[in-house]
Amino acid sequence: MRVSTYHPEMTSAPEQFLTDGHGGVRIVADRLGDPRARAVVFLHGGGQTRRSWGRAAAAVAHRGWQAVTVDMRGHGESDWSPDGDYRVSSFAADVREILDRLPPRPVLVGASLGGITSMLLAGELARGIAAAVVLVDIVPDMDPSGAERIHAFMADRMVDGFGSLDEVADMIAEFNPHRPRPADLDGLRNNLRRRGERWYWHWDPQFIDGSAANPPIEVTDTERLHSAVEAILADGVPVLLVRGQVSDLVSRERADAFVARFPQIAFVDVEGAGHMVAGDRNDLFADAVLDFLARSEIARP
Template sequence: MKHRTTRLTVDDGTRIAYRDRPSLSSSPSPSPGPPVLLLHGLAGHLGEWDELARRWESGHRVVSYDARGHGESTRRPLSVSRAAHVEDAVTLLRELDLAPAILVGQSLGGHTAMLLAADHPGLVHSLVLVEAGPAGRSPELPGEIAGWLDSWPLPFASLEEATAFLGHEAWARGLEERADGLRPRFDRDTLVRTMTELSADGYWPQWSRIRCPTLLVRGESGTMKPAEAAEMLTRRPDTRTAVVPGAAHDVHLDQPEPLHREIEKFLADEPTSRRADEPPRSDEPMRRSP
């Protein structure tokens, strides 16, 4: 089934493109599971979730969207702060009546989902982080991202050439066709700015106060450091974890079926009652994310 891309304008004027897939369940009982909101990573786009989204449509309403500065959303938004990214997701959850939702985020999208779960617990049913965590990054990160983007041999002459370089057809499908070939649907400098705040800050207080059921998924050869994952478990021992064999950083593209199985197993094992509304512990006062 072809799903139309719609746009929603948030408070600062940024237009967010999203795709809303209603549950295909024809049975009135049991009722469909909680809605799912999918958040992609840096330089990604909503279409890279299509294969996983189809697997959930039989029992969930599924919404994916282009983060600000990506895809068909506003290419050069006024702000690319972490708070602005969180507010975009919050607006979608509220305007589309999705809450409480299952948040599934990969890399940068997972970081956004994590901050949202910390500051807006009532909007979140459960949280799935794919190669994403709270650790602060190195000051060199924006420069590394700039170098990576500058290495793209643009324009790509064909979808096949783009797929060969980017590693996945799903990524290549996010490119736009111009007169000289295929080019990204994002502004290089905007993406570099997007990573600046992450490069200098850590988000362990936010991680520690999350109360909803959480699954952390890493790729067997992913880029997330084992020490970061270990510290996440030390601070929140109830976190479920999974390592997907044969997957690198883009677990949802490398191994979508094993990832889907891990998430379904996690959701099936969780009690029906949410823990999202539990108050923070006395030593973890509620704070706004930066």
């Protein structure tokens, strides 16, 4: 195994790189750490951006990994699909183009939509492509009421937007009452676009309003997703489920059922975190991922 020459100060400034994803959709990603080391690739949930992983990515890079954060198609600075193609298989194809530019067999860390994308990519569309998979507050059989609540949050104000960042902060605080309302609102700009005098969410409305020609219907195919997880484990790839302890998308009962079905899967319940685990308790989340990689003896080539 090659000894890395990585130095911690390399985490200070991410390097942005662009990739042409499926169908020519431009995908934007950031890289932190040694570009020769094995990558930990962070895939955000629906309605989020690569900025959601900032502190977790820095912690991973500080430990000698290459941390790559990706804006999924239709989100952040990546292109919106011109033909409304938001199938999970298309998200996965985009990620595969990113992985082709990285050292072999990265670790996939996927939250919600990013986790479902990781399941299909590593367990069906490109088996063997990942050295490990971390599922962040997502299981194939998610709670439909929690999913509806998240969908309603994303759809609210999608057309009208917001008159100020304070309005955005108030709405987020109402949705996530367990998370302190930020005193500094500048960080919210990463998830918003300004048009005229109003702010709008930083993602393609087609992704959530039902108008996309090809929506992410795979998220409802629980047996297909369970089969993908089974294939990942059959390939000897270690899997970790990180749940937010106050999550309304993955109840403790659903998490327990998932781990009972696949007892090889490691499980961490993060105290004080909801569905946005990395944002709610970044310290515990980063430690859980790094401890899992150490236990799994995933080398940093």
